Amino acid sequence: MTLLMDTDVIASEPNAHGYAEFTLGEFHFRRDEYFVYVKWPTGSHVMSADAFLRAMQRDVAWNFFYGIVNFDGVVGTVNHYGTVDLFAGRYNDAYRKAEMDHVENFQSENIKATFEGMLADWTNASFDPFASPEETGSAFGDKNGSNLAAVTRRRVASRRMVSCDDDEQLRTDATHPINRMFADVPQDSPSVEPEPGFESEVKAYNLFAYLSRSDVTWNPSVVSVCKDSLYCPTTEEYILPIIHGNDRVEWFVQLSDEIIWAVEDRDTGAARTRVVMKPGDVASMPANIRHQGYAPKRAMLLVWENADGALPELYATGKLPSHPVDF
């Protein structure tokens, strides 16, 4: 299968392991059987190939998301909504002090094209970076086919609410079987009885059943929209493959089961809290933290975002406090 490589993407011929190597600005990326190696003018880094691909998959699918996507404690991206920083060691105290950190800014579409090319070339047929470890095969070994269907899944994003007209529709057995860990989630539908002429406005659906059929983990997708207030629920199993650094306050509502969050200072990585969330728990995550979640069993998490484009600047300049409420 030919890979869809953008002309701006700088990719080598396959290396000894069958994988292309990629150059983006002064960054160089290569992989072998087990690892991904990242090099920049003042340093270099190594990551497990499966952890790298799981992180890369989120970064690409979320279009760099809100704020910072740390692949680990060293490498990641900062979204400036139009341009994106690719960094190494920028949010790591030791790298900063050693002056080994490095940041380059790219047009979003250019870095996205390179990341998509890397993800497509480095994901073998046996591996789905969006799936939980129990649900997918190995990411390791020499180049062995590809899984383009998995790495180019369409991003689900409702405009008003799931099930509304011209909007995201309900999931069915044909395309989205119930996940093995949600086999006991009731699949009943609400009674919806519109009067004639009001069919497109009298709408309700079973969100929990919808989530029980999600085929991906750690992938917030919009289900309801109240101006800039977005409900972005997601189903979580194992570990969030990135460490998310906030550029605004975000909120979590635990809908089912349990997630443990390790919360660190966004800029230094110093530990701040552990947040344990059980069904019905609600917590805000300050605008100056980074966090990584651990879900022992597949869990339903409602991520609640404020998509107001003015927010990052207001927090960055201190015009808004980093926490949402004073009491």
Next chain:
Amino acid sequence: MPTYVTRFGSLDQYEKGGVEIIDDDPKRYTFSNIFDVAAHSRPYEKVAVGKNRQYVLEAIRAEGDSDWRRTAHDEFALVMDGEVEVILHRLSPDEEPPEGTQGSIQLGHEPAGPRMGRVVARRGHMTLLPAHAAYRFRAEKPAVLLLQTIEGADTLYRWGEICQTH
């Protein structure tokens, strides 16, 4: 194949997690529990459990009939426990909330506009409360709603009572 049990909370059975502090102030995490809030609320009090600028999440104990409310923008009601009936009417022009009204406000009388329909929602079901509609909730037994909306005149703030402070 292993059997998994999915755990949801309810008014009768909920267990709170919490913030374990290493080097921070728990108040920055605004940590509460929807069922705990609803268990200590009077029927249809709109208690904020989340706030992001003007946007709020309200935990609502549904029990008996609510008053009729009207809204100028979409709101979304997610049933977290129990069963809730929602009746919807189109607002007549003179019932529309004043320009710039956010969140929902009381209608104060039976709706004059045409009936739009009815929804009966149980746990996990999300209902659209469309802009320019009047709505009323009814719950035979205590139930819990989470409302996605904008702060309004009737939003209640009880952070000091509902949140972990140390």
